[in-house]
Amino acid sequence: MNSQLFSKFKITTKLSIILVFLIVFFSNNDKAFAQKKDFLVVLDAGHGGKDPGKIGYKNSKEKEIALKIVLQVGKLLEKQPNIKVIYTRKTDVFVDLWERGRIANKADANLFVSIHCNAHNSQASGSETWVLGTHANRQNFEVAKAENSVILLEDNYKKNYKGFDPNSPESIIGLTLMQEEYLDQSIQLASIIQHGFTNRLKRKNRGVKQAGFVVLYQTYMPSILIETGFLTNKKEGPYLNSKAGQQKFSESIYKDIVKYMKQLALNTVINEDVVEEPKITPSEIIVTTTNDIQFKVQIAAGRRKLATKSYNFKGLKNIERVKAGKIYRYYFGKTSNYKKIKELKKQANSKGYNSAFIVAFKNGKKISIDDVLKKS
Structure with missing residues (x-):
C-alpha cells in the first residue's frame, strides 16, 4: 500500500469513527430525552365511603361529584406526554386525610390537587381555591373546621394527628408552613385555576384564600384545595351534578394545570392573586x-x-x-x-x-x- 492510498484509508477510517460516535451520541440523547422524569400530579377526590361530604340539591353528594370530576381531570392529563397521575381514591372508599398526604409524599409528587364542593344555608354561589395558611378570620376557620372534621371518622385520629383538634382555633394556628417556598407556587396555581373558573366558566369568583386544611398540611409540594361550587345553590347545585357541568369543570382544571406546568417550564416571574386582603372601610x-x-x-x-x-x-x-x-x-x-x-x-x-x-x-x-x- 503506497503512502497516498494509506493516507486516504486513515482519513476514511477517522470519518467512520466520527460518524459512529455521532450516531451513538444522538441516539443516547434521544433516549435521555425519552427518559425525562414525568411531572407527577396527585388528584384527590374529597371525602368518600362513609363520609359523604356536603349534601346538596336533590340529595347530591359531594363525594360522588368530586370523584367524577377528578377521574375526568386525570383522564385528560394522562393523554399529555410526560405527565403521570396518581389518585388518592378512584372508587367510593373512605381515605384518611393523613393517608392522602402520604400517597403524595411517597410518590415525590410535583403537585397535589384536592377537589371538593361547597354548601351553605343560604343561596351562596361561586368557586374558590384554597392554599395552606392559618385562618385569617373567623369565616376561614369555619371553612377549615368543616373540611378537617372528617378526621373524627378515622380510627386512632388522635394518634395520627398528635392530638390535633379540628374544633380548636389553637390547633389550626399550630399548622405551620414547613416548606414556605411551596406557598408561592401553590398561590400561582390557585390563581390560574380561579382565573379559568371566572373567565372560562363564568363562575362567581370567590377568590384565592388561605386556611389551615389538614389535607394540605400533610403534603410536601405545591398543594391546593378547590371548592368548585355550592351544591345547595338552586342553579349551581344541578349544574355541578350534571355531566355537562362536571365536564366543564374537569376541562378547566385540566387546562390550567397544564398552563401552570408551562409557566414552571419557562421559569418566568409570575404574578399572584390577592390572598384575602383585609376588607377595610x-x-x-x-x-x-x-x-x-x-x-x-x-x-x-x-x-x-x-x-x-x-x-x-x-x-x-x-x-x-x-x-x-x-x-x-x-x-x-x-x-x-x-x-x-x-x-x-x-x-x-x-x-x-x-x-x-x-x-x-x-x-x-x-x-x-x-x-x-x-x-x-
Whole structure:
C-alpha cells in the first residue's frame, strides 16, 4: 500500500469513527430525552365511603361529584406526554386525610390537587381555591373546621394527628408552613385555576384564600384545595351534578394545570392573586405605625433571579428582591403609611400587576397585615 492510498484509508477510517460516535451520541440523547422524569400530579377526590361530604340539591353528594370530576381531570392529563397521575381514591372508599398526604409524599409528587364542593344555608354561589395558611378570620376557620372534621371518622385520629383538634382555633394556628417556598407556587396555581373558573366558566369568583386544611398540611409540594361550587345553590347545585357541568369543570382544571406546568417550564416571574386582603372601610384607613413596621406591595414571585431594574418591571422603580428558599419575591415600594402603600398598589395595578397585594413587615420579619391594621 503506497503512502497516498494509506493516507486516504486513515482519513476514511477517522470519518467512520466520527460518524459512529455521532450516531451513538444522538441516539443516547434521544433516549435521555425519552427518559425525562414525568411531572407527577396527585388528584384527590374529597371525602368518600362513609363520609359523604356536603349534601346538596336533590340529595347530591359531594363525594360522588368530586370523584367524577377528578377521574375526568386525570383522564385528560394522562393523554399529555410526560405527565403521570396518581389518585388518592378512584372508587367510593373512605381515605384518611393523613393517608392522602402520604400517597403524595411517597410518590415525590410535583403537585397535589384536592377537589371538593361547597354548601351553605343560604343561596351562596361561586368557586374558590384554597392554599395552606392559618385562618385569617373567623369565616376561614369555619371553612377549615368543616373540611378537617372528617378526621373524627378515622380510627386512632388522635394518634395520627398528635392530638390535633379540628374544633380548636389553637390547633389550626399550630399548622405551620414547613416548606414556605411551596406557598408561592401553590398561590400561582390557585390563581390560574380561579382565573379559568371566572373567565372560562363564568363562575362567581370567590377568590384565592388561605386556611389551615389538614389535607394540605400533610403534603410536601405545591398543594391546593378547590371548592368548585355550592351544591345547595338552586342553579349551581344541578349544574355541578350534571355531566355537562362536571365536564366543564374537569376541562378547566385540566387546562390550567397544564398552563401552570408551562409557566414552571419557562421559569418566568409570575404574578399572584390577592390572598384575602383585609376588607377595610375608608374610615379605618387612618393608620399610623412606628418605623419598625413597613408596608410593601408584592408584585411577583418566581424562581428566576431578575435584576431589580425598571425595564424588568414595566417601568416600576424601587423594586426589592428577597429570596425565600428557592423562590424570589419582588416587592414594590416601602412605607409605614398605609394610605401611601394603597396608592402604590394602584400604581402597580395600572402597570398590569392586577394581582399585586400588600404585605407588612416588623423589624424585617413578615407579619399579618390584619393584625397591624387592627392594632393601629
